[in-house]
Amino acid sequence: xxxxxxxxxxxxxxxxxxxxxxxxxxxxxxxxxxxxxxxxxxxxxxxxxxxxxxxxxxxxxxxxxxxxxxxxxxxxxxxxxxxxxxxxxxxxxxxxxxxxxxxxxxxxxxxxxxxxxxxxxxxxxxxxxxxxxxx
Numbered sequence: 386x387x388x389x390x391x392x393x394x395x396x397x398x399x400x401x402x403x404x405x406x407x408x409x410x411x412x413x414x415x416x417x418x419x420x421x422x423x424x425x426x427x428x429x430x431x432x433x434x435x436x437x438x439x440x441x442x443x444x445x446x447x448x449x450x451x452x453x454x455x456x457x458x459x460x461x462x463x464x465x466x467x468x469x470x471x472x473x474x475x476x477x478x479x480x481x482x483x484x485x486x487x488x489x490x491x492x493x494x495x496x497x498x499x500x501x502x503x504x505x506x507x508x509x510x511x512x513x514x515x516x517x518x519x520x
Contacts, residue, residue: 394493396438401486408479421475432459447492455485
C-alpha cells in the first residue's frame with residue numbers, strides 16, 4: 386500500500402467537508418440572485434490546499450484528474466470573489482468543486498493493484514520522489 390494514500394485521502398475528506406460548509410453557510414441560497422460574498426482568504430487557503438493535494442495524488446490518475454477539475458473550478462470561483470457572482474453561480478462552482486472531490490474520494494478508496502517490488506521499481510520510485518522534492 387502506498388504510504389501517501391491515507392494522507393491524501395484524509396486531505397480530500399477535509400476539503401470536501403470544508404467546501405460543503407462554505408456552501409451551506411456562506412454562499413446564500415442557490416435560488417436567489419443576490420451577490421455571493423465568500424471569505425476570499427479562506428477560499429484562497431482551501432484552493433492552495435486543493436492544489437497541493439492534487440499534486441500529491443499524481444500516482445492516482447483518476448483522483449488526480451478529479452482534483453484537477455476541482456482545482457480549476459476553485460480558480461474560477463476565486464477569480465470572481467468576493468461579490469462578483471450571484472448566489473446561483475457561486476453554488477454551481479461549489480457544486481462542481483464538490484463533484485470533483487467526491488470523484489477523487491471514490492478513486493482513492495478503490496484498492497490499487499499490488500505495487501511491484503524489485504530493484505527497478507524501487508529505483509524509479511526513489512527518482513520520482515526526488516524530482517517531486519526539487520519541483
